[in-house]
Amino acid sequence: MCYIFDSLLKNGILHKGDKIALMVPVFTPYIEIPELDTYEFDVVQVQASSFAEAGVREWRYPTEEVAKLADPAVKLVCLVNPSNPPSLALSQRVADQIKSIVATDNPGLIIVTDDVYGTFVNHFRSIAADLPRNTLLVYSYSKHYGCTGHRLGVIGLHRDNVIDDALAALPQADKDRLAKRYGSLSLDPGSIRFIDRLVADSRQVALNHTAGLSLPQQAQLTLFSLFAMLPEGKAYKAKVQAVVKQRLDLLLEGSGMKISDDPQRAGYYVELDLLAEAERTSGPGFAAFLQQNYEPTEPLFRLAEQTGVVLLNGGGFDGPQWSVRVSLANLDDLDYLKIGHHLKTIFDDYRAEWQAAGSR
Ligand SMILES: Cc1ncc(COP(=O)(O)O)c(C=O)c1O
Helix, strand or coil: CHHHHHHHHHCCCCCCCCEEEEEECCCCHHHHHHHCCCCCCEEEEEECCCEEECCEECCCCCHHHHHHHHCCCEEEEEEECCCCCCCECCCHHHHHHHHHHHHCCCCCCEEEEECCCHHHCCCCCCHHHHCCCCEEEEEECCCCCCCCCCCCEEEEECCCCHHHHHHHCCCHHHHHHHHHHCCCCCCCHHHCCHHHHHHHHCCCCCCHHHCCCCHHHHHHHHHHHHHHHCHHHHHHHHHHHHHHHHHHHHHHHHHCCCCCCCCCECCCEEEEEHHHHHHHHHCHHHHHHHHHHCCCCHHHHHHHHHHCCCCEEHHHHCCCCCEEEEECCCCCHHHHHHHHHHHHHHHHHHHHHHHHCCCC
């Protein structure tokens, strides 16, 4: 992620203050990097604001939200697919809408898709398969193999792509500047592709000969990739999918909460909207009482104080303030049943406080 933003800027594809879009809620660094003084991007949010039914969020992107990408001033869009925190794979409806936007209104749109949770959905299809010319594909081995912290990731870009087209169309002054920047690498620096520039930039160009080289990491990437192709690797994939699914079921059993029925759920996380749940179980009066009397993070502090369980607030992912994210990848299965029970108790306490106040 860091390398992509950096190289797009260094190569004059993006400029400080440019308009970019984020499909939210999203993994926090995608929110925080564009705010840095190096970039100060003007961010348009495409919000997963749909509801499946009253009180149950669907966490999918309505057509009018996706339509924001049709503005040609939007130069790049970042999405996480399957999403984090809602943990749902992009629907073909949205992929088709983005395809038609690229075919008509915004052909130069650069799509950064972070598919780190792709293996948690069967028959997963990246938007890179639909829009190969426009897409930078980011993947990390971190989730599927539980190896967070090892820095094992890849970036993919199709040989024929809009970024190399944009490099070829740069004004001569930019081309001259970049020929100087990459001049130590080739007698024809103008012909260096974006993906190779990105590798060089990752080591300040000068150390290009060492860029991307790390034998332990590369050996581990190779072993993981080969394992994924074996029958054992396929069985492992089914097993980890089943583990998170079982934990999600236990969490819902304990909490009594309802989530949308979605065949494209990765279930690595779940994002629960407490306000929507309050409305679903006891009506809008209860939801209004919570909003008027408590900070959105209050339930999280109650939970942490009473049980030592720490969840993350969805507002930090630019999701609804009253939503919370539960990671289903960290604890033992039965802990999720307990977390569910704790959430239910906290909800019952709030309901009792509302009833004591007259249930208005
Ligand atoms: C969307 C997304 N991308 C990347 C990562 C992290 O990957 P890595 O461990 O390789 O830095 C995360 C982890 O939370 C994530 O949610």
